[in-house]
Amino acid sequence: MPHNRKLFELVILGCSGGPISGKTCSFLLKPTDVKTIDLINGNKEAKDSFFALDAGTGLSSILSMLDTKGKEELNTIVSSFLLNLYPNCTDVTDSKETIYEFIDTRNMEIKSPFQDIEEIDVWKGNDTARSNKQLSNYQISDILLNSINGYLITHSHLDHVCSLVINSPSFKKKKSVFGIPFTIDSIQKNLFNDEIWPDLVSKELIDLHKIKPEVRYTNISTRYSITAFELSHGKKSDGTRYLSTAFLINDVKEDYNLLFFGDVESDLSSGTEMNSKVWNHVSPLINDDKLNSIIIECSTVDIPPPLFGHLIPTHLINECLNLRKKCIDLLNKSSKKLLPDDDFYRDYKEQPLEGLNMIIIHVKETLDNVNPRKLILKILKDLNIKYNLKIHFTIALSGISLLL
Ligand SMILES: [Zn+2]
Ligand SMILES: [Zn+2]
Secondary structure (H helix, E strand, O other), rough: OOOOOOOOOEEEEEOOOOOOOOOEOOOEEEEOOOOOHHHHHHHHHHHOEEEEEEEEEOHHHHHHHHOOOOOOOOOOHOOOOOOOOOOHHOHHHHHHHHHHHHOOOHEEEEEOOOOOOOOOOOOOOOOOOHOOOOOOHHHHHHHHHHHOOOOOOOOOOHHHHHHHOHHHOOOOOOEEEEEEEHHHHHHHOOOOOOOOOOOOOOOEEEEEOOOOOOOOOOOOOOOOOEEEEEEEEOOOOOOOOOEEEEEEEEEEEOOOEEEOOOOOOHHHHOOOOOHHHHHHHHHHHHHOEEEEEEEEEEOOOOOOOOOOOOOOOHHHHHHHHHHHHHHHHHHHHHHHHOOOOOOOHHHOOOOOOOOOOOEOOOOOOOOOOOHHHHHHHHHHHHHHHHHHOEEEEEOOOOEEEEEE
């Protein structure tokens, strides 16, 4: 069973699948032993291990978290935004209680981000604008933005890159952006093309780095190594495949991993084995207790096709069955030929995915006044029991940090 070592802090800036702007997928990642105050102080080692995962939202979300900091024990003010869209099924009077309905804390911890900067008496420079030693929240958010070592971008859809564009006037020096060649080519050609936005690459404000799929990069950060996997995110109108990315982030110091998926469709929909390849790679890590959390999308409840390159609960469970099969097959070579939904796996004594956190992102908002997060979680939990997977499903909410 994977154990939570609370080595990663994942700050959820945005996790909605749209269509409300300013709330789409964007996360900040740092080791839990790196404090926000270290970033504010410009500690080099701290900044080296501070990453953005996608950029659907940025400064505005950091700022709203800072503005509500300290007002609630848990930042329910920010995290309740997505819940309050559905007043019919949210008891708004007790939003803290509601958060725990969506987040399974049996094998993770949650906290409010940026709480350790209560007393900003830290300015050591000569900048007269800051001579009163009291930084404004906007100044703090700007420092945090500029502390980011690099952006790991899963794909170039606007709901995953727009803050990279809009926040770019704040970049004090060259900002590194990492992605598979498909993503980087698209960002250069379609975003920083001197038409819809200035070519910041030529102006040396953005540094685009192509990373080869399935190659472990150890030179991006001294703390984290990064491996990218290509995913299928549906097809373009010309019939060619649109690629997205999963990033496997390894904490080199602790030899512990986190797996983060961009938008993705099931192998069942794509007719490929692209997800299966990711599961091949991470199943030994799960068996060795070196990975206990996967962040993955589930955009809607089960709906008939077309799914536009996204996951629905039954397809996600299908992927989980495939992952479990690979974990068990590593331990028990005789089962290899069985199908993933074979009773053999359901009845296997030591369930390899027991306690694994599957953190659901990219839920699309709906207009029927029923929170789609509730519906998706219910289907996932029912199927989790049916197949005896023992996974801990969590629905991500913005405004909080997960310690994984
Ligand atoms: Zn997308
Ligand atoms: Zn998306």
